Amino acid sequence: MKDIAEIKQKVEKLRPAINYHNYRYYVLDSPEISDSEYDELVQELKQLEAEYPELVTPDSPTQRVGAPPVEAFGVVEHLQPLLSLANAFSHKELAAWHKRASNLLAGRSFDLVCEPKIDGLAVALTYIDNLLSTGATRGDGYRGENITHNLRTIRSIPLSVPKEAPPRFEVRGEVYLPKAGFKKLNEERAKERLPLFANPRNAAAGSVRQLDSSITARRPLDIFVYGLGWAEGKTVPDTHWEIMQWLKSLGFKINPDIALYHTVDEAGRCYQSWVEKRESLPYEADGMVVKVNPIALQRELGNVAHEPRWAIAYKFPAIQGTTRLVDIGINVGRTGSLNPYAILEPVRVGGVVISQAALHNEEDIHRKDIRIGDWVIVQRAGEVIPEIVGPVKSRRTREAEVFSMPSRCPVCGAEVIKPEDEAMHKCTNAACPSQALERIKHFVDRGAMDIDRVGEKLCQALFEKSLIKDAADLYYLTKEQLLGLDKMADKSASNVLNSIEASKDRPLARVIFALGILHVGEEYAELLAENFASINELARATQESLLSLPSIGPKIADSITAFFKQEGNRHIIEKLRKAGVRLEKKKAEEVKPAELPLAKLEFVITGKLEFFPRSEAEARIKTLGGKASSDVTKKTSYVVVGADPGSKLAKAQQLGIKMLSEAEFLHMLNQAKQ
Ligand code: 5U1
Numbered sequence: 080m081k082d083i084a085e086i087k088q089k090v091e092k093l094r095p096a097i098n099y100h101n102y103r104y105y106v107l108d109s110p111e112i113s114d115s116e117y118d119e120l121v122q123e124l125k126q127l128e129a130e131y132p133e134l135v136t137p138d139s140p141t142q143r144v145g146a147p148p149v150e151a152f153g154v155v156e157h158l159q160p161l162l163s164l165a166n167a168f169s170h171k172e173l174a175a176w177h178k179r180a181s182n183l184l185a186g187r188s189f190d191l192v193c194e195p196k197i198d199g200l201a202v203a204l205t206y207i208d209n210l211l212s213t214g215a216t217r218g219d220g221y222r223g224e225n226i227t228h229n230l231r232t233i234r235s236i237p238l239s240v241p242k243e244a245p246p247r248f249e250v251r252g253e254v255y256l257p258k259a260g261f262k263k264l265n266e267e268r269a270k271e272r273l274p275l276f277a278n279p280r281n282a283a284a285g286s287v288r289q290l291d292s293s294i295t296a297r298r299p300l301d302i303f304v305y306g307l308g309w310a311e312g313k314t315v316p317d318t319h320w321e322i323m324q325w326l327k328s329l330g331f332k333i334n335p336d337i338a339l340y341h342t343v344d345e346a347g348r349c350y351q352s353w354v355e356k357r358e359s360l361p362y363e364a365d366g367m368v369v370k371v372n373p374i375a376l377q378r379e380l381g382n383v384a385h386e387p388r389w390a391i392a393y394k395f396p397a398i399q400g401t402t403r404l405v406d407i408g409i410n411v412g413r414t415g416s417l418n419p420y421a422i423l424e425p426v427r428v429g430g431v432v433i434s435q436a437a438l439h440n441e442e443d444i445h446r447k448d449i450r451i452g453d454w455v456i457v458q459r460a461g462e463v464i465p466e467i468v469g470p471v472k473s474r475r476t477r478e479a480e481v482f483s484m485p486s487r488c489p490v491c492g493a494e495v496i497k498p499e500d501e502a503m504h505k506c507t508n509a510a511c512p513s514q515a516l517e518r519i520k521h522f523v524d525r526g527a528m529d530i531d532r533v534g535e536k537l538c539q540a541l542f543e544k545s546l547i548k549d550a551a552d553l554y555y556l557t558k559e560q561l562l563g564l565d566k567m568a569d570k571s572a573s574n575v576l577n578s579i580e581a582s583k584d585r586p587l588a589r590v591i592f593a594l595g596i597l598h599v600g601e602e603y604a605e606l607l608a609e610n611f612a613s614i615n616e617l618a619r620a621t622q623e624s625l626l627s628l629p630s631i632g633p634k635i636a637d638s639i640t641a642f643f644k645q646e647g648n649r650h651i652i653e654k655l656r657k658a659g660v661r662l663e664k665k666k667a668e669e670v671k672p673a674e675l676p677l678a679k680l681e682f683v684i685t686g687k688l689e690f691f692p693r694s695e696a697e698a699r700i701k702t703l704g705g706k707a708s709s710d711v712t713k714k715t716s717y718v719v720v721g722a723d724p725g726s727k728l729a730k731a732q733q734l735g736i737k738m739l740s741e742a743e744f745l746h747m748l749n750q751a752k753q
Contacts, residue, residue, distance in 0.1 A: 138239035155215035195364035199255030232296035249308035260299030402426035411513035450479035510647025522550035527593035532578035554658030613663035630698035675704020686721030
């Protein structure tokens, strides 16, 4: 056995090394080692800590992810309030603010620090004895939510600071999602058919306010620290500029665009340059913050109401223009959504000519009362596609036409449905060319048919060369066809074909999931596979038989029947059958219910769940062999308590039934699945 002192030494070498590479990667954006070398270091540390748990420390880089979910956010009282900022909308207003400050300071001159105002979520991070102790939201400025467990997952937030730091201090900053991360997150959500985030701010706020920190950990969040809240036990620099450089030296990420100026006119020129380059910044910013540099003068200026007199947000202009809405076009998205868009008389807005704009969905068009032929206000916000703010009603003519969605898909002519509780209309045809590629990618994906040698790029290449039009065509590819693709050698072509061949024997639940039926995720696919012996049987299922299954509501039943009604979908299934893909259950798949992990357990759910609809929670319980009931009795094993629980909570307390928070329940489901 190894000497513990030796292990400790190794661990103590690994930790600063990982922290250093974290800092290079997440703070400086300048990694020195490859991802796999980094993973190796982390793996080694994890292994040692697993073998010697007594060596785990709270600031170990392994302690960022997977902290146990909390029941609810606690409240944090801010030692010093987090103030908001007064706004300026013109240079004149900025100059007036500067003059007021100068007058209050009896004409003493001062430098100004300028930096972009990030559109994210303000947070306060408290460090005690060199460790991150609390991370909180701004809340009402005086009391925020304790989101330490989530903030710990953000790699650019140091979990510990060097010993030169004060023993107790608080830094403030803005947590945000970079534009690229926001785009990627929404693409992934679209793939999983989850609702999209409207903008990076909402996405960041939603991500840090999760009860389960592993969800936050999967979001590419970042932070820019913008100031020191308070510090005790050590003196700190006496200008804002120096404080920022000092925070940087302690490992905090500060905005690289921060700048120091002598005059308000210089600050104004800096603002102009950011207005021009705003769209090329990797994050959303809605203005420029200007601060008085000397801390002593900041103190003298003090606050008025909830705003400091020593700082101001000079907001970027909303980029708007007016033009005529010529028509409303429909774009069929990759998941079959019918996306309406505005066809505009070209107009120049903020230096860019716009001829199209997003219109979101039919409901939104009607809510804003936008009609074809109207004069409309068009707005550009950062990277986001231009959108229509609303009509100019005073300019409306009698010819203006109310819009309605087509009942047939403009691409393939198939029936269009508007699922209940959803904003978007959808094309029901899986073979619709607009959807085809995305569906093929879903089909080969790990959770579906798991055709590991056929990745997204290969799907795309095959599709573009018209070698496949749908997922079933994969099973008819020949080696010659594959060899005709760029960079495809004999060995790789054989591997691809073997991998496709191996997928012919996947369990029925995976095949159902792989078909990509709207609303049928992995859990529902498992439920359907439990209740139907084959795809054929499922295709013949009536609305009534589907509705008789626990947790299948009209929305899912409609979607399943509409899917199998489509000629295009039936054709794909037939091709799969002919290729030899197994479309029925194997004997071995029929697991005895008593062997399932939640067998004999009875659950009752009360209150609103945050992570999934109640129907899906019940489906998951059932899939894992448990029973979902609506009444709390002595036989109930667990009561899952969501937000605003009903009388079942009191009944459970009375009977002494064990209660689970939603996070604990999720944890139990995840454990059971493994
Ligand atoms: N960049 C930056 N954003 N921001 C927001 N600096 C900054 N400072 C703030 C706020 C609310 O407040 C201090 C001036 C108190």
